[in-house]
Amino acid sequence: MVHGRPGRLLVGALAVLGLVGGCAGGHGSGASSASPAGGTASAAPRTSASTPGPSASAPAPGTPTAATATAPGRGASTAAGGRCHTSELRAFVGRDDPGAGQENFPVVLTNTSTRTCTVYGHPGAAFLDASGRQLGADPERSSATPPVRITLAPGRSAWAGLSFSSPEVSGARAATPVTLLVTPPDEHDPLRVRWTGGPVPVSGNASAVRLTALAAGTGP
Incomplete structure (x- = not known):
């Protein structure tokens, strides 16, 4: 019984390694983004391209842009400026x-x-x-x-x-x-x-x- 344990441990370890390898092969860039240690220079663009979301330059949700910064209803009067004095x-x-x-x-x-x-x-x-x-x-x-x-x-x-x-x-x-x-x-x-x-x-x-x-x- 004592001599059988190393064999079973070795088989179990190999099974775990096979499972990890299968996950990495099936998800590709997803594995790279989840594991910074295993990421490469080429993996970063793939992750950005395959993962939708706001870019670093996009404004935070709810932040007014140049086209919407003026309060509603005030744009026309501000552009015209009112009566000349x-x-x-x-x-x-x-x-x-x-x-x-x-x-x-x-x-x-x-x-x-x-x-x-x-x-x-x-x-x-x-x-x-x-x-x-x-x-x-x-x-x-x-x-x-x-x-x-x-x-x-x-x-x-x-x-x-x-x-x-x-x-x-x-x-x-x-x-x-x-x-x-x-x-x-x-x-x-x-x-x-x-x-x-x-x-x-x-x-x-x-x-x-x-x-x-x-x-x-x-x-x-």
């Missing part, structure tokens, strides 16, 4: 484009801020003399062009057409303003622009000054 705009008057007894000036608003904002509708306008008194009535709002919402990226502009009959042609009483006040739509604070366009009608027949709604760009 007076402090974010610069105003100037472009060159006269006369025709058929009419004087036509583009009144331009430019976004000088670092954000994108919007303008919509008619700006306000008023002519002032050297002492700051208003000359004539406020310009009438023209319906020649329907209002549209204009998105102004930094540095971009919108313009409104300021037109009136030439006083020399219409015979209206005229005055030469020094300043044109321009108030952006839905704002209360005006921008002051030096007026160099000559006389404007302030009373009498055909004395109306008209202003169109804002359009994209700096003029026609």
Whole structure:
């Protein structure tokens, strides 16, 4: 009985080794990943390719990506930036484009801020003399062009057409303003622009000054 035990132990050990060898042959790369000591340089890529799962560079579950970092419902208003405020705009008057007894000036608003904002509708306008008194009535709002919402990226502009009959042609009483006040739509604070366009009608027949709604760009 004593002499039979080493034989049985040897047979048992060989059986265990055979079982381990069979498992390694049947699962291949799975055995390499489970046993770091037996892994090889070529086994690592096979394990990665055969085992689905997030890569090292993928964000953890629930982490917002660049496309989803903005809270829902705020993307559009953030992109547009809301209404342009007076402090974010610069105003100037472009060159006269006369025709058929009419004087036509583009009144331009430019976004000088670092954000994108919007303008919509008619700006306000008023002519002032050297002492700051208003000359004539406020310009009438023209319906020649329907209002549209204009998105102004930094540095971009919108313009409104300021037109009136030439006083020399219409015979209206005229005055030469020094300043044109321009108030952006839905704002209360005006921008002051030096007026160099000559006389404007302030009373009498055909004395109306008209202003169109804002359009994209700096003029026609």
